[in-house]
Amino acid sequence: MTSIKRFRTALAALLLAGGLTACGGGDDAGGDVTLRFSWWGNADRAALMQQSIDLFQAAHPTITVTPSFQEFEAYWQKMATETAGGNAPDVLQMDFAYLREYADRNVLLDLKKTGVKVDDLIPAFQGVGEVNGALYGIPTGGNTWCMFYNPKLLTEAGVEEPRTGITWDQYHALLDTVSKKGAGRTYGGSNYRSVIYSFESYLLQAGATLYTGGGKLGFSKQQLIDYWTVGKQYIDDGRFIPSEKVAQIEPASPITKDLIATEFRWDNFFARYASETEAELKIGPVPVTTAGGPTGQYLKPAMLLSASARTDHPDEAAKLISFLINDPQVGRIFGSNRGIPATNAQRDAAVLEGPALAIAEYEEAIAPLLQKAPPAPPKGAGTIEAAFLRIADEISYGRSSVPDAVDTFFTEAEDTLAG
Structure with a gap:
């Protein structure tokens, strides 16, 4: 029995009964903060993302998230313009193919300098998102x-x-x-x-x-x-x-x-x-x-989450990133939409069926054979x-x-x- 099957029933009951979260809750210290968050996707992913943002804001009532999304090509055109003008969003979705380019332009925040939580990433994703020793992106899921x-x-x-x-x-x-x-x-x-x-x-x-x-x-x-x-x-x-x-x-x-x-x-x-x-x-x-x-x-990251080097709210940006990659309810909401989840908690919580389950079981079976990502x-x-x-x-x-x-x-x- 896979870990996904083993934990699905128990965690689903906990989620429905108690509103389990991985990143804590309650009020955040300091005044109110607004974070701009940009990502690519379609209307289906937008609905899933809004559900996840609503959960985050409920757990962090002093942080407001203003989301923005476009299709893939339009998204990168917008990112090129905004980062060149020093107006990048606080949190942004990142593609592995663009990570080094944006890191070399010094427009991304080194997440090692924040409180971002990465200890629950599966072993194959540990260190993925690093460039020259700095951590510029956290994977949300992946494929092989x-x-x-x-x-x-x-x-x-x-x-x-x-x-x-x-x-x-x-x-x-x-x-x-x-x-x-x-x-x-x-x-x-x-x-x-x-x-x-x-x-x-x-x-x-x-x-x-x-x-x-x-x-x-x-x-x-x-x-x-x-x-x-x-x-x-x-x-x-x-x-x-x-x-x-x-x-x-x-x-x-x-x-x-x-x-x-x-x-x-x-x-x-x-x-x-x-x-x-x-x-x-x-x-x-x-x-x-x-x-x-x-x-x-x-495991190649399907997508990553990064933060702008110019954000005025690095700690709050780290909280949002941590929540989106760790919170079990978010894993249950997205399922395999962002790839098979990158953290153990979200993999255990995700309800995967049909082809998505076949992918997850395959990745679990070959996990001991996977090499570190280049x-x-x-x-x-x-x-x-x-x-x-x-x-x-x-x-x-x-x-x-x-x-x-x-x-x-x-x-x-x-x-x-x-x-």
């Missing part, structure tokens, strides 16, 4: 890289379901068997080697990283040549679904159309994929280079991710050789990081 698979297609091909510890050699044999059995109708998988996060798993298993702590590429040209060469080989021998077939069904994933048996994605995609297909899908492990070796998996990516990481996919596609379509594609990628990536 994993394999989705269709057990029916595997069974039809006479292949066992993948288990923890499966090696890349065994996985590549699975691809070959399923694709040959599929005879052009179904395939073992798609070209995972065109996705930068699969490459990151490969690097982490080898003791390397995508980026150094100093914001440079953390791997060599030869490592990428070797990686993309294998991808090209599997395109040519038919283990991967042809890129043309993938393009015909976009934006749908081929696994939701029963065209492939496996696909690598962040586990929070599982709920969406499961809703887009009649087939049963399951979550499986990332293959390893050596049996018993490192998985290259870590440093926050440098500015321009999103541009580099897109370039990786675009240039790998040039190989897939036969428009570029692997060595030329690697040279192009390094030129673009290094220019982006230098800019």
